[in-house]
Amino acid sequence: MSQHTAHIEEHRDDEASKLGMWLFIFTELLLFGGLFLVYSIFRMQYPVEFRECSLELSVTIGAINTVVLLFSSMTVAMSMTAIQKNDMKKALLYIGVTLFCAAIFLVNKYFEWSGKFHHGLYPGSELMKLLDRGHHLYFSLYFFMTGLHALHIIIGMTLLFVCFFKMKKQSIHSQDYVLLENSALYWHLVDLIWIFLFPLMYLIS
Amino acid sequence: MANNTTHTIEYQSLSKTLLILLFLTFVTITIASVHLGAFTLAVALLIACVKSFIVLSNFMHLKYESLLLRILVGMVFVLFALIVAITFIDYAFR
Amino acid sequence: MSNVSANSEYVSYLDHHGKYKGIMSWIMATDHKRIALLYMYSIMTFFIIGVVLGIMMKLEMLTPGETIMKAKMYNSVFTLHGILMIFMVVIPGLSAVFGNFFLPIHIGAKDVSFPKLNRFSWWIFVVGSIMAVLSQVLKDGPPDTGWTFYAPYSTTTSSNVIMATAAAFVLGFSSILTGLNFIVTIHQLRAPGMKFFNMPLFPWALYATAWIQLLATPVIGITLLMLIAERAFHIGFFDPALGGDPLLFQHLFWIYSHPAVYVMMLPAMGVITEIIPTFCQRQIYGYKAVAVSSLAIAGVGFLVWGHHMYTSGMSDTARWFFSLLTFIVAVPSAIKVFNWITTMYKGSIDVKPPFLYALAFIFLFIIGGTTGLLLGSVATNVQVHDTAFVVAHFHYIIFGGMGFAFFAAIHYWLPKMYGRMYDFKMANIGLVINFIGFNLLYFPQFVIGIQGMPRRYFDYPAKFQPAQLVSSIGGFILVTGLIIMIYTLVKGARKGAPAPANPWRGSTLEWQIPSPPSVENFDEEPVIKENPYDYK
16 A cells, blocks of 8 residues: 555656646736736727826836846856756856846835835825826736736745755755746746836837 | 756857847837837837747747647747737727 | 455555545545545535525516515625636536546546645635635625626625635636646646547547636636726726726626636536447547547637627627637537537447436537527627526526536446446436426526516516516426435445446446546556547
């Protein structure tokens, strides 16, 4: 009887885990896809208002965050390369850099949001209620989309933190790194969404 | 029992990819300030699509994955495009 | 119970506890067969509650005006009936119960790819269900929006919408994870030698279903999140008072909820496709056509959502476009019906309860399907939109289709799942009563629907009284049938005569192993046949 118990749980199939992660990424893409659909409908209906509102956002902060995310995407990929080459030191370093970049992104986002809050612009505020339809919709989408994206950044950071400690404990290593690979895939997804969010939110002309 | 067969991408190749992505980001920002009328959105989206293609194929190793997975990823994007297009059949002709 | 096999290693999954004892050996189980039973018990519980709510509505409709409850109460009752039946019974129903149990066995695997994720799916299913129940008792009062949560009413009503939508969100997550697990399982764990086109057709149907679960459910997820944000933070998306567009909610809602109908129907079709060859002892007619039609239904089914919105103020172009696509999606469904019937031709038919349920399914599904075309065509839809006609059509598809397929499946596979047999005579009596009750309950709704009886109304003019009376009587007959059926099944599962490994002379892999299956399904390597329906 004992040989029954162990077998299933010990079975390891990295291909399956990776395919599973990709499928999960598909669901995330469609989750944000729904939001992008809403965005495109409202932007078509209120092009002028959307442009006016986007001027309220700082392209500089947006651009810095874009660069930071792209850079972190590279470092997490490099961490993968390092672990495949059995270079644990470098792998840990790159994960650390990625986490640092993620923190910078969130700090930037915090300042951006708190600037808006400071001007009385936040969901449900008196100022928001006074806005006309197009403006109200833009800022609703802005807060919801960037907020949901920031939530995904936090989830991605958590995953990478877990990887970091597992690498330290040597339970992720050059022969078994599928967890790191999947977390990296998730991190790239976060980057992928930002690639669309940035021009659509910040660069409307 | 190592059964992971993921292709190893060299550091150099990754940093080159980053440079291309940064260049494209620069282009997007520059173009946004040039007045291109209705084309601005199209160009912005096109560049975003190119960028995401690069991220998918290089950073996410899709270039080295099985044909099946690549088809599936493509299928998801096609499905989303179809859903958007069909929704617009309503909004554009109202 | 383990007297079936001579193999000394054989331990039935029902007797094998693993690390835990008692009830924990079920809650902590990662065995796909145990998880399937967990789903079945929870789903049957919710089904019974849903039926009770349904009967309450039928009592209310017995006479015009207030019979047993007030209008507001009636709104809450049909809302809860909808949420329970849709999100907690029919969407998970076949794939989580019979899919979990038989998908790995059908493809010659020991389990699904991610057994722990599978257990987690059931856990969050339970959490979501508890949330749905909680939404009824919290202080703001039960939601009264209908299961569709249409904005702007859902964004403004004072009832407990946030809890109910959050519940639907969590249940959706459970559904996504099940779909994800099944896709990976089919890709990675097919036994050596089993190619896609050597699989039985039930896994094919589950595969198509899993893709819908995976790709459509996130859309309802984000929609419900937006609705919650709109209520909680006054963000504007759907409520015109906040600048939003209520029609957009309908689009997003149906982008998920129409494909969701195929999440319910495709596995049902898969079950029927398994039962008919077995009881006709004949190779399924047009194997590849049936397999590919599942994928076609899934694919085209994604693009037809607008036929729920013909009267909502959509553009004319969109209306004819959706109408066209709706007619196209009917084709692969019709191919399946044609192939089932052709399989029976010149077969040596063995009339047993599962086969009779399959026949009942085909009969009811044809009525449901053809009335669906009436609703898919714009001109006729406008006349009957939001009437009892829609209610009747929907129940013929979902209850007559998915529900009867569930009953067919349980009569077909119960001997395998419990290793015991039920009483055929009682099962047949239950079937006949169910069939009569069902038609009496829902057919009059078609008639009064065309005559103008709106859906979701708790009151009606006196001229509808006879039809409503027939319908209510049908409801009681149906409940009687259900009680007989459940009694027969429970008695069979607990005390029935031991079932042989292959009581129906089936040819797919589950019939090659003992009843009930052993913990790892296959104590010996399964023999993979090129043709899963090889009857010679």
